[in-house]
Amino acid sequence: MSALLAFDRVWLEYGDKVVLERVDLGIREGSFVSIVGPSGAGKSSFLRLALGQEAPTRGRILLDDRPLVAECGPDRGVVFQRYSVFPHLTALRNVMFAAECAGARFTARLFGRARREAMERAAAMLDEVGLGDALHVYPAQLSGGMQQRLAIAQALIARPRVLLLDEPFGALDPGIRQDMHRLILRLWREHGLTILMVTHDIGEAFKLGTRLLAFDKRRIDPHAPHRFGATATYDIALDRKPPVLLESDAPSITIDMIGNNNEG
Amino acid sequence: MRWVNVRPGRRSAMALGAIPLLAVLAAYLLASAMRHAANPSDKLLPTPGAMASAMQALIAQADPMSGRLLFWADTVASLERLGIGLGICAVSTLLAGMVLGVLPAARATLGGLVTAVAVIPPIALLPILFIVFGLGETAKIALIVIGVTPFLIRDLAEHVARIPEEQLVKAQTLGASSWQLALRVALPQALPRLVAGLRLSLGPAWVYLISAEAIASDVGLGYRIFLVRRYLAMDVIIPYVAWISLLAIVMDVALAQISRRGFAWAHGASR
Numbered sequence: 001m002s003a004l005l006a007f008d009r010v011w012l013e014y015g016d017k018v019v020l021e022r023v024d025l026g027i028r029e030g031s032f033v034s035i036v037g038p039s040g041a042g043k044s045s046f047l048r049l050a051l052g053q054e055a056p057t058r059g060r061i062l063l064d065d066r067p068l069v070a071e072c073g074p075d076r077g078v079v080f081q082r083y084s085v086f087p088h089l090t091a092l093r094n095v096m097f098a099a100e101c102a103g104a105r106f107t108a109r110l111f112g113r114a115r116r117e118a119m120e121r122a123a124a125m126l127d128e129v130g131l132g133d134a135l136h137v138y139p140a141q142l143s144g145g146m147q148q149r150l151a152i153a154q155a156l157i158a159r160p161r162v163l164l165l166d167e168p169f170g171a172l173d174p175g176i177r178q179d180m181h182r183l184i185l186r187l188w189r190e191h192g193l194t195i196l197m198v199t200h201d202i203g204e205a206f207k208l209g210t211r212l213l214a215f216d217k218r219r220i221d222p223h224a225p226h227r228f229g230a231t232a233t234y235d236i237a238l239d240r241k242p243p244v245l246l247e248s249d250a251p252s253i254t255i256d257m258i259g260n261n262n263e264g
Numbered sequence: 265m266r267w268v269n270v271r272p273g274r275r276s277a278m279a280l281g282a283i284p285l286l287a288v289l290a291a292y293l294l295a296s297a298m299r300h301a302a303n304p305s306d307k308l309l310p311t312p313g314a315m316a317s318a319m320q321a322l323i324a325q326a327d328p329m330s331g332r333l334l335f336w337a338d339t340v341a342s343l344e345r346l347g348i349g350l351g352i353c354a355v356s357t358l359l360a361g362m363v364l365g366v367l368p369a370a371r372a373t374l375g376g377l378v379t380a381v382a383v384i385p386p387i388a389l390l391p392i393l394f395i396v397f398g399l400g401e402t403a404k405i406a407l408i409v410i411g412v413t414p415f416l417i418r419d420l421a422e423h424v425a426r427i428p429e430e431q432l433v434k435a436q437t438l439g440a441s442s443w444q445l446a447l448r449v450a451l452p453q454a455l456p457r458l459v460a461g462l463r464l465s466l467g468p469a470w471v472y473l474i475s476a477e478a479i480a481s482d483v484g485l486g487y488r489i490f491l492v493r494r495y496l497a498m499d500v501i502i503p504y505v506a507w508i509s510l511l512a513i514v515m516d517v518a519l520a521q522i523s524r525r526g527f528a529w530a531h532g533a534s535r
Contacts, residue, residue: 053433072436083428086435088452088529097448098438108444138529151434158438 003062004029004194005050005162010059011229012045019045021229023059025213027162027196032188034209035198041215042230043198047166050196051076063161074098077160081167084151085139091150092135095122098158122157129153129183145176149183156191165197169204181208212236310499318499322488334488338504342485343511345401346473349408350462353469356409357416358458364417365424365454366446378417386411387475394480404476411472412465416458423457424450456530459523463516470512 003026012020020042027033037043048054049061055070062068063075078084085094096110099118103110110118126132129149131142139147148168155163165184169177185208188195199205205212214234221227272280296309310318322335330337363370364378390407397403427450435445477486485508492500524531 051433051437072433074437074439076437078434078437080430080434083430084434086431086449088527097435097440100448101435101439101441101444105441106443108440108448140529140532154434155437160437 003027004064005196006060006062006065007049008060008062010049010056010061012042012049012054013057013229017226018229020049020056021218021231023231025232025235027194027211029194030192032193032195032208032210033197034205034212035196035215036200036202036205036212037215037230041217043215044166046215047164047196047198050162051078051164074102074158075161076164077155077158077162078164078166079148079151079155079168081170085147085154087139090136090138091126091131091142092119092122094139094150095125095154095157097154122153125153125157126150129187143176145172145180148172148180152184152187156187156193161194163193163195165195165199167198167200170200177204184208206238209238212238307496307498310502314499315503318497319503322500334483337483338485338488339507339511341481341483342473342477345404345477345484346408346469349405349473350412350465350469352405352409353413353416353465354458354462356413357420357461358454360413360417361420361458362424362446362450362454364421365427366442366450371421371425375421378414378421381410382414382418386472390476390479399480404473404481407472407476408469412469415468416461416465419461420454420458424454427453452527453530456523456527459519459527463519466512466515466519470508474508 005027007023007025010020010023011018023046035043035046045054049056050068052068052070052072060067072078086097089097096118099121100108100110103114103118109115123132123135126135129152131146131149131153134142134146139150142150152168168184169180172180181204184195187193197205197208212234213232214236215230216233217228217230218233219228292309293312296306296311299306299309300311319335323333326332327334360374360378364374365371386407389410390403393403393406393410397406431449432445435449440448473484474486474489477484478490481487485504489501489504
């Protein structure tokens with residue numbers, strides 16, 4: 001497979017509760033995958049698997065054709081809805097964190113020239129996300145949108161192969177959210193990122209993604225609803241032509257025929 | 265206007281706060297004056313003058329037996345015990361609390377032990393400490409350490425364990441090892457909590473110190489007030505208690521300042 005990140009018939013179960021069943025996907029390098037679905041449909045579990053926070057019960061996950069170790073690593077960056085930045089570090093130190101971990105195994109602190117270089121790179125990164133004026137500010141003093149900008153900068157500077165976004169803009173005001181959309185699209189293009197984004201906002205999913213995955217359960221047993229798991233019921237390729245795709249444009253999308261049913 | 269909406273300003277709040285304190289002081293002076301009017305040799309509520317002269321002897325005149333200025337010797341001895349005790353508490357809490365908070369395996373292994381030790385009333389262990397460590401300084405310091413540390417460890421471990429999962433995941437995606445995660449993410453966030461815990465523990469620490477001094481000692485603030493109790497020397501006991509309170513307040517304020525200066529981020533720092 002030529003996919004950057006591949007899910008090979010992945011199942012995730014907790015005891016007899018099936019969360020995800022037979023997730024079989026390949027994610028190409030450079031794609032922006034939006035993931036939508038109702039609550040409890042395994043979107044976040046899917047992201048946790050990609051992140052390595054959990055191991056699949058069955059199946060394999062491959063990153064660059066190598067099996068993924070079930071532990072978070074620097075090849076995957078992440079931005080959560082909240083708590084993604086370190087409250088005790090200034091914006092600049094937050095962004096320097098990755099360099100400090102890589103550069104000093106024991107103290108996790110850089111000194112001298114290495115420190116200056118890391119600071120310069122971090123400052124440039126912060127400038128890129130629009131936080132050039134807030135280098136020495138603690139996250140608690142930043143607005144929600146600025147905190148998410150910081151979290152994105154902090155993740156991007158580690159140059160992850162895949163950037164995972166877990167409802168990154170869910171807690172933001174609509175106006176701020178538009179700004180963040182522009183920012184993430186620009187970064188995606190300029191850095192050639194591969195992004196997986198879980199969102200509750202269908203409009204956002206269509207607007208940003210080059211591909212949309214809808215997670216849901218294909219089958220439901222009313223007597224044992226936990227026995228069937230969710231999977232990607234719709235896998236929609238979105239052409240990135242107009243910046244905004246409205247719901248009325250929906251017929252232009254292709255629908256994956258596996259996911260053609262739902263409980264009636 | 266409703267009573268719930270009456271909010272005093274900064275100045276009037278201070279004035280309001282001073283009223284009860286002044287009222288207590290006035291009530292004491294009045295009661296003392298009344299008792300002395302009835303019985304000039306009353307010992308129960310000494311007048312300020314009597315307290316001043318009694319304390320003057322302890323503060324400025326060397327004790328004929330030991331040649332020491334007793335008040336200062338007591339203060340130094342007590343503060344030394346308290347300082348060493350709380351220092352050992354802080355260091356051991358930081359080590360144990362971090363390990364328990366950061367490593368789930370350590371929490372599973374040792375959490376029960378810490379909880380079990382924490383529920384033992386420390387004063388009940390005092391006889392054992394006196395038997396094991398003798399009547400010297402060690403037993404008194406050990407009582408403070410045993411009394412305060414388990415509580416602090418539990419508090420700190422819980423606090424560290426409650427650091428949002430997102431932060432730990434984020435640190436790992438930025439390449440942090442377990443050690444780096446503990447050092448750069450958990451430790452800085454544990455320190456303000458440790459200082460806050462120490463502030464709360466000052467009260468119990470004083471209790472243990474004075475208990476230990478009362479039972480077996482030859483110098484110390486607690487020793488002195490229990491010694492002069494035999495002579496109903498309220499003119500010494502009351503100033504000593506006030507002095508102990510003042511020391512406690514100063515230590516509390518100092519710790520609060522340390523926390524505010526050192527961990528500005530934890531106190532909603534402004535730019």
